[in-house]
Amino acid sequence: MSLIVQKFGGTSVADPERIAAVARRVKGCQQSGDQVIVVVSAMAGETDRLLRLASEVLKNPTGRELDVLLATGEQVTIALLVLALQGLEVTARSFTGAQVQIRTDTAYNKARIVNIESEKICSALNEGNVVVVAGFQGVSEAGDITTLGRGGSDTTAVAIAAALEADECQIYTDVEGVYTTDPRLVAEARRLDRITYEEMLEMASLGAKVLQIRSVEFASKYRVALRVLSSFEEGPGTLITSEENIMEEALLSGVTLNRDEAKLTMLGVPDRPGVASTILGPVAEANIEVDMILQNMGADGMTDFTFTVHRSDFDATMSILEHISDELGARAVEGDNKIAKISVVGVGMRSHAGIASRVFAALAREAINIQMISTSEIKISIVVDEKYSELGVRTLHSEFKLEQA
Amino acid sequence: MSLIVQKFGGTSVADPERIAAVARRVKGCQQSGDQVIVVVSAMAGETDRLLRLASEVLKNPTGRELDVLLATGEQVTIALLVLALQGLEVTARSFTGAQVQIRTDTAYNKARIVNIESEKICSALNEGNVVVVAGFQGVSEAGDITTLGRGGSDTTAVAIAAALEADECQIYTDVEGVYTTDPRLVAEARRLDRITYEEMLEMASLGAKVLQIRSVEFASKYRVALRVLSSFEEGPGTLITSEENIMEEALLSGVTLNRDEAKLTMLGVPDRPGVASTILGPVAEANIEVDMILQNMGADGMTDFTFTVHRSDFDATMSILEHISDELGARAVEGDNKIAKISVVGVGMRSHAGIASRVFAALAREAINIQMISTSEIKISIVVDEKYSELGVRTLHSEFKLEQA
Numbered sequence: 034m035s036l037i038v039q040k041f042g043g044t045s046v047a048d049p050e051r052i053a054a055v056a057r058r059v060k061g062c063q064q065s066g067d068q069v070i071v072v073v074s075a076m077a078g079e080t081d082r083l084l085r086l087a088s089e090v091l092k093n094p095t096g097r098e099l100d101v102l103l104a105t106g107e108q109v110t111i112a113l114l115v116l117a118l119q120g121l122e123v124t125a126r127s128f129t130g131a132q133v134q135i136r137t138d139t140a141y142n143k144a145r146i147v148n149i150e151s152e153k154i155c156s157a158l159n160e161g162n163v164v165v166v167a168g169f170q171g172v173s174e175a176g177d178i179t180t181l182g183r184g185g186s187d188t189t190a191v192a193i194a195a196a197l198e199a200d201e202c203q204i205y206t207d208v209e210g211v212y213t214t215d216p217r218l219v220a221e222a223r224r225l226d227r228i229t230y231e232e233m234l235e236m237a238s239l240g241a242k243v244l245q246i247r248s249v250e251f252a253s254k255y256r257v258a259l260r261v262l263s264s265f266e267e268g269p270g271t272l273i274t275s276e277e278n279i280m281e282e283a284l285l286s287g288v289t290l291n292r293d294e295a296k297l298t299m300l301g302v303p304d305r306p307g308v309a310s311t312i313l314g315p316v317a318e319a320n321i322e323v324d325m326i327l328q329n330m331g332a333d334g335m336t337d338f339t340f341t342v343h344r345s346d347f348d349a350t351m352s353i354l355e356h357i358s359d360e361l362g363a364r365a366v367e368g369d370n371k372i373a374k375i376s377v378v379g380v381g382m383r384s385h386a387g388i389a390s391r392v393f394a395a396l397a398r399e400a401i402n403i404q405m406i407s408t409s410e411i412k413i414s415i416v417v418d419e420k421y422s423e424l425g426v427r428t429l430h431s432e433f434k435l436e437q438a
Numbered sequence: 439m440s441l442i443v444q445k446f447g448g449t450s451v452a453d454p455e456r457i458a459a460v461a462r463r464v465k466g467c468q469q470s471g472d473q474v475i476v477v478v479s480a481m482a483g484e485t486d487r488l489l490r491l492a493s494e495v496l497k498n499p500t501g502r503e504l505d506v507l508l509a510t511g512e513q514v515t516i517a518l519l520v521l522a523l524q525g526l527e528v529t530a531r532s533f534t535g536a537q538v539q540i541r542t543d544t545a546y547n548k549a550r551i552v553n554i555e556s557e558k559i560c561s562a563l564n565e566g567n568v569v570v571v572a573g574f575q576g577v578s579e580a581g582d583i584t585t586l587g588r589g590g591s592d593t594t595a596v597a598i599a600a601a602l603e604a605d606e607c608q609i610y611t612d613v614e615g616v617y618t619t620d621p622r623l624v625a626e627a628r629r630l631d632r633i634t635y636e637e638m639l640e641m642a643s644l645g646a647k648v649l650q651i652r653s654v655e656f657a658s659k660y661r662v663a664l665r666v667l668s669s670f671e672e673g674p675g676t677l678i679t680s681e682e683n684i685m686e687e688a689l690l691s692g693v694t695l696n697r698d699e700a701k702l703t704m705l706g707v708p709d710r711p712g713v714a715s716t717i718l719g720p721v722a723e724a725n726i727e728v729d730m731i732l733q734n735m736g737a738d739g740m741t742d743f744t745f746t747v748h749r750s751d752f753d754a755t756m757s758i759l760e761h762i763s764d765e766l767g768a769r770a771v772e773g774d775n776k777i778a779k780i781s782v783v784g785v786g787m788r789s790h791a792g793i794a795s796r797v798f799a800a801l802a803r804e805a806i807n808i809q810m811i812s813t814s815e816i817k818i819s820i821v822v823d824e825k826y827s828e829l830g831v832r833t834l835h836s837e838f839k840l841e842q843a
Contacts, residue, residue, distance in 0.1 A: 049494035056495075083514065089454035090461075090522040098524070101532050102517035105510035109488065112507035117495040119503070127506050131536065132581055176537055 035067045035200040036158075040168065040190035043077035044207050045264035046110050049117075052076075055205075055264070056117035059163055063123060068158050070197070072168045072190040073114055075106025096141050100170070100180045104130065107167035107186070114165050125163040128153060130170035130178070135189065137171035137179045144171055144179035146188065149196035166193060187248035195255035202257050204244060205264040210271035211236065211243055213435035214288040218426050221436035225271045225286060230259075232286045233273045235378040235412045249273065276380060284388070285379030285433045290426050292419060294324060295347035296372050296404065297340060299354055301364025304336040311361060312338055315353050321346040325374070325407045325416065335364075339405060341416065344370050372404065373422040376414040377429055389413050395432040401425055440472045440605040441563075445573065445595035448482035449612050450669035451515050454522075457481075460610075460669070461522035464568055468528060473563050475604070477573045477595040478519055480511025501546050505575070505585045509535065512572035512591070519570050530568040533558060535575035535583070540594065542576035542584045549576055549584035551593065554601035571598060592653035600660035607662050609649060610669040615676035616641065616648055618840035619693040624832050626841035630691060632677045632684050635664075637691045640783045640817045654678065681785060689793070690784030690838045695831050697824060699729060700752035701777050701809065702745060704759055706769025709741040716766060717743055720758050726751040730779070730812045730821065740769075744810065746821065749775055777809065778827040781819040782834055794818055800837040806830055 039059065046052050055071075063069050083102050087094040094102075111127035118125040133153055137144035157164045168186025171179045181188055187204055194202035209224055211233065216222040228236075230253035237246045243261055252259040252273065262270025302308055313323060327339040342350050347370045354366045382388050392413055396403060401424065405416035417425050430436065444464065451457050460476075468474050488507050492499040499507075516532035523530040538558055542549035562569045573591025576584045586593055592609055599607035614629055616638065621627040633641075635658035642651045648666055657664040657678065667675025707713055718728060732744040747755050752775045759771045787793050797818055801808060806829065810821035822830050835841065 049491060052495055086454060086514070086518060087521055090457055090518050091525040094521045098517045098520040098532055101534070102514060102521075105513045108510045108513070109491070109507060112503045113491060113495050115503040116492055116499050116507075120496040127503055129506070129583075132583075178534075178537075 036070070036197060037062060037067045038070045038072060038190050038194040038197075038199045038202040039205065040072040040186060040203065041074065041205045041264060042186065042207075043074045043079070045205050046073055046114070047077040049113070051264075052110070052113050052117050053120075056114060056121055056123070058264075059114075059118065060121050060123050063163055070154060070158070070164045070166060070193060070199070071114065072166050072186055072193060073107060073110040074168050074186040075103075076110055079106040079109065097177055100141050100144075100178050103180050104167070104170040104178045107169050111165045111167045118163055118165075123163055124161055125165055126157045127165045127167075128157075129167045130189075131172035131176070133166055135166075135171035135192070137173060137181070139173045139175070139177065139179065141179055143182035144173075146171060146181070146192045149192055151196050154193070154197060184245035184248075187245040188251055191248045191251045191255075191257050191259065194257045195251065200258065201260055202252065203260045203262060203270075204248075205262060206243060207264065208243060208261070209263040209266055209268050210261050211273070211287070213286065214426055214430050215290060218290065218423050219430050221430065223436050223438065226269070226438075227272045227274060227279050228286050229276045229279060229380050230273060231276075231411055232378050232380055235376070235409070236287055236289055244273075283379060284381035284385055285377050285435060287378050288426050288429045288433075288435065289376045289378065290422055291374040291376070292422060293344050294341040294372060294374055294416075295344045295350075295368065295370035296416060297342065297347075297350055297354055297369075298367045299338045299358060299361070299363045299365075300367060301335045302338055302361055304330075304334050308336070308338065308361070312354070312357065313340070315357060316342070316350055319349060319353060321350055325405055325414065327405050327407070341372070341374070341405070371419040372416050373419045373425070374414055374416050375422070375425045375429065376412055377433065378412045380411050382411050382413075391432060392429060395428050396425060399424055399428050401428070441475070441602060442467060442472045443475045443477060443595050443599040443602075443604045443607040444610060445477040445591060445608065446479070446610045446669060447591065447612075448479045448484070450610050451478055451519070452482040454518070456669075457515070457518050457522050458525075461519060461526055461528070463669075464519075464523065465526050465528050468568055475559060475563070475569045475571060475598060475602070476519065477571050477591055477598060478512060478515040479573050479591040480508075481515055484511040484514065502582055505546050505549075505583050508585050509572070509575040509583045512574050516570045516572045523568055523570075528568055529566055530570055531562045532570045532572075533562075534572045535594075536577035536581070538571055540571075540576035540597070542578060542586070544578045544580070544582065544584065546584055548587035549578075551576060551586070551597045554597055556601050559598070559602060589650035589652075592650040593656055596653045596656045596660075596662050596664065599662045600656065605663065606665055607657065608665045608667060608675075609653075610667060611648060612669065613648060613666070614668040614671055614673050615666050616678070616692070618691065619831055619835050620695060623695065623828050624835050626835065628841050628843065629673075630676050631674070631843075632679060633691050634681045634684060634785050635678060636681075636816055637783050637785055638678045640781070640814070641692055641694055649678075688784060689786035689790055690782050690840060692783050693831050693834045693838075693840065694781045694783065695827055696779040696781070697827060698749050699746040699777060699779055699821075700749045700755075700773065700775035701821060702747065702752075702755055702759055702774075703772045704743045704763060704766070704768045704770075705772060706740050707743055707766055709735075709739050713741070713743065713766070717759070717762065718745070720762060721747070721755055724754060724758060726755055730810055730819065732810050732812075746777070746779070746810070776824040777821050778824045778830070779819055779821050780827070780830045780834065781817055782838065783817045785816050787816050787818075796837060797834060800833050801830060804829055804833050806833070
């Protein structure tokens with residue numbers, strides 16, 4: 034008998050019909066002899082409805098009361114799912130975050146899980162129940178309701194799987210698994226059977242929106258076997274696991290595309306210590322996150338300083354740079370919000386040299402100009418003109434034969 | 439400084455605009471120097487929406503999970519009201535039934551309050567907060583969410599007022615108070631300044647749907663000063679209190695009308711012991727509540743047995759009677775679902791004789807035939823043909839000069 038945690042997101046429980054479908058799937062898993070814990074999100078659209086109500090009584094609602102409000106979304110789903118299971122003659126029991134004691138800190142709206150009491154869940158399982166837990170929410174030491182921030186239900190599922198040492202944590206989504214690249218861009222994109230936590234983290238942070246980054250970090254830290262699979266189709270999905278569980282490593286696992294960034298350059302800055310912090314300090318103070326940073330060695334003691342931010346922060350960042358440009362004695366400020374970041378990811382890079390040069394050569398053959406380069410141990414990211422997005426992804430996907438298993 | 443509990447029902451918090459209006463009213467109360475605890479219901483329509491969702495996943499949902507579902511309705515309102523108060527720069531804090539520890543038994547869907555912990559509320563009040571509590575819900579000893587059944591928010595408010603020894607429990611509704619009779623029937627109907635618990639209980643059970651009966655019972659038991667007033671209009675409302683707090687007793691407080699009953703008669707039943715239970719036993723077994731019961735002494739050892747039930751149970755009750763009529767050797771079964779019950783209520787009846795004869799004489803002057811009579815210490819109810827409903831109420835209202843203070 035295995036212990037399985039299954040997590041269903043908002044679209045999987047969007048209406049009573051889909052909730053009934055989830056109930057049937059859960060029943061199937063239990064009938065095959067496993068113990069099942071189900072973690073659910075709010076029904077699709079519900080969180081937005083609640084946020085809209087809140088913003089009608091107070092501009093920019095935040096803090097403790099917003100969490101009291103939002104936590105109702107998942108509470109509705111757990112009750113409906115248990116009722117649906119009862120209709121299938123499956124005994125089941127729901128728990129809110131406060132009832133399980135998913136203990137978090139008090140950072141309302143983006144709390145972090147501190148501890149999970151396994152006692153209530155265990156005894157409900159041992160009484161033969163399917164246990165249905167509200168995702169996304171927890172409770173502080175003082176008994177206040179907290180939420181983990183958007184997508185937090187994935188984290189709830191992984192944290193419960195870790196606390197109860199589950200055999201597998203299954204994340205049901207609207208895709209059939211993790212792909213070598215976005216199938217809408219490249220028809221040959223292939224579902225991966227397995228991928229390492231590290232690769233998944235790079236893929237997720239680079240724009241493959243299958244899983245919440247935090248949940249993958251959590252899974253990696255506690256070695257939880259994480260499987261991404263479709264709510265709507267049958268299939269094995271993709272298992273995310275540690276490197277030692279993957280027999281033969283592929284060179285690369287995937288190519289990702291991120292069109293959400295913009296690039297800013299301060300030209301002709303005097304090349305002296307502290308220039309980076311003079312530029313990026315005010316940007317950080319404005320709560321703008323910086324992704325890639327590039328500083329060219331310049332001639333004549335001058336340098337060009339380039340970095341990328343989220344595209345929605347482009348205008349604000351431009352104003353900041355223009356404001357500090359005189360102070361720094363910079364020659365000019367340039368910006369470009371029509372860029373794309375393409376990345377190749379794979380733990381195989383560690384043991385294989387020459388990946389970078391193959392990336393550059395393949396792009397050169399298609400006359401795609403590279404604007405920025407950034408690398409990590411298992412990833413190479415390049416920034417190109419946005420118009421080369423699809424061509425760049427296809428070129429690299431084919432260069433590394435990712436369509437072949 | 440007084441401690442005031444204010445309860446706002448579903449129509450008073452039906453949308454963000456009305457919630458904002460409630461927030462302004464609460465702020466006014468706090469600014470006049472009082473400590474305020476607010477109890478709110480789910481937004482109008484929300485409980486029905488949740489019930490509809492539940493019935494789409496399971497026919498006839500009941501039990502633990504239904505309460506998990508329904509409790510979200512009030513949780514949404516408490517959060518929205520606190521956010522609205524924050525917008526008016528009033529510091530406030532919300533509590534669910536589980537957070538306050540409104541401890542109930544485990545009779546899901548219709549739980550009864552066992553105890554209320556006052557600690558959390560008191561400390562939040564002493565920190566200068568308006569305290570906003572979810573009505574209608576509680577928590578069992580095991581930590582399971584319970585609800586008190588429809589209208590339970592009134593009971594929550596009164597129970598909190600009792601537990602914290604509040605100076606007054608104000609129930610805000612869509613009427614301006616308790617009237618001598620329904621103002622839609624009698625234009626001269628007058629708002630009562632004060633009324634006793636007992637009178638209010640008789641009025642409520644007789645069809646004046648201002649307050650939940652249970653909350654009045656609770657208020658009476660714990661001597662909570664209860665005030666009914668309008669959410670939408672300014673005004674003193676009606677204070678419901680104990681008899682010793684009412685200086686000069688009126689003869690009568692009100693005339694009520696109930697058109698929800700039907701009358702059934704079994705004619706020519708042998709007049710022997712046990713006949714009432716033979717007739718009413720099967721009715722009780724079918725979960726049909728009987729209101730008035732009348733057995734006439736008959737001639738020749740025969741009797742007629744008449745009783746009333748809720749109009750919606752009329753057909754079912756007729757079938758039962760027809761079924762047992764042969765067994766009893768009854769002559770015939772008659773039914774009438776076009777009746778009305780008119781009642782006059784007043785603690786003054788205790789010390790004044792002759793009320794009943796004035797009722798009968800007044801109705802006789804209008805040629806209204808009386809079909810049944812039932813009395814209690816502070817009430818006289820009569821059943822008449824439904825067509826005399828309005829005339830009967832107006833006649834009695836005017837006979838006892840209820841339009842005059």
